[in-house]
Amino acid sequence: MSGQKSRLHQGRSCEIICPKAPTSLRGDIRIERAAIRIWGCQVGRQAEGRALSEIGRRELERIHWLTMAQSLPEEGVASYFPNERSRIERLSEVRWPQGPTCGRCQGTSITWIETRSLFQCRSCRHQFSVTSDTSLHRTRLPLGMWFQAVESLIRYRVSIFDNFHMPAHALAETLGVQYVAARRIRKVVLADIDIGGQEFLRSAVCVRAPTIP
Numbered sequence: 001m002s003g004q005k006s007r008l009h010q011g012r013s014c015e016i017i018c019p020k021a022p023t024s025l026r027g028d029i030r031i032e033r034a035a036i037r038i039w040g041c042q043v044g045r046q047a048e049g050r051a052l053s054e055i056g057r058r059e060l061e062r063i064h065w066l067t068m069a070q071s072l073p074e075e076g077v078a079s080y081f082p083n084e085r086s087r088i089e090r091l092s093e094v095r096w097p098q099g100p101t102c103g104r105c106q107g108t109s110i111t112w113i114e115t116r117s118l119f120q121c122r123s124c125r126h127q128f129s130v131t132s133d134t135s136l137h138r139t140r141l142p143l144g145m146w147f148q149a150v151e152s153l154i155r156y157r158v159s160i161f162d163n164f165h166m167p168a169h170a171l172a173e174t175l176g177v178q179y180v181a182a183r184r185i186r187k188v189v190l191a192d193i194d195i196g197g198q199e200f201l202r203s204a205v206c207v208r209a210p211t212i213p
């Protein structure tokens with residue numbers, strides 16, 4: 001991912017032209033350098049040590065969340081993924097770019113059981129869902145609720161300047177679930193989308209590359 005982009009920058013001022021740096025970050029060289037580091041540009045990487053010490057983890061976090069916010073579907077997650085099927089397909093793409101694979105025998109000849117929304121391995125008959133053995137293992141909540149939680153947490157985080165995550169009670173209200181459920185959902189989603197997270201849900205919901213107009 002970084003190789004091709006990095007070649008574009010050779011001999012030029014990376015912080016001005018990096019095609020991955022969000023518009024909102026341009027103009028502040030220190031922040032851009034840290035941002036570029038996140039997107040893997042070599043020039044940015046050379047500045048990593050300095051950038052880190054200059055702006056600190058707080059700024060990196062801010063960049064992390066801004067990037068995700070810019071990657072959300074413009075029309076909103078609910079419109080972009082209008083039904084459970086579209087969400088399953090998206091998670092499947094993210095999880096198995098080469099097509100579904102059996103977690104038991106690694107078989108790649110897989111059928112889809114429409115009535116149960118499950119995959120079945122033709123070799124060992126093992127049945128599994130797109131969330132089996134992920135952070136959403138055995139979730140009983142509709143995927144739409146997880147997707148909405150991801151969007152809500154990201155949009156909340158970039159809408160204020162105090163680096164707070166959306167409180168569980170606010171998420172409960174948004175999702176229409178009990179506080180305890182919202183607290184659990186929030187924990188799982190944050191473990192996925194925060195810096196160093198598993199990035200399963202994040203990759204599924206953040207469909208756009210951050211762009212410069």
Ligand SMILES: [Zn+2]
Nearest residue numbers: 102105121124
């Ligand atoms: Zn199998």
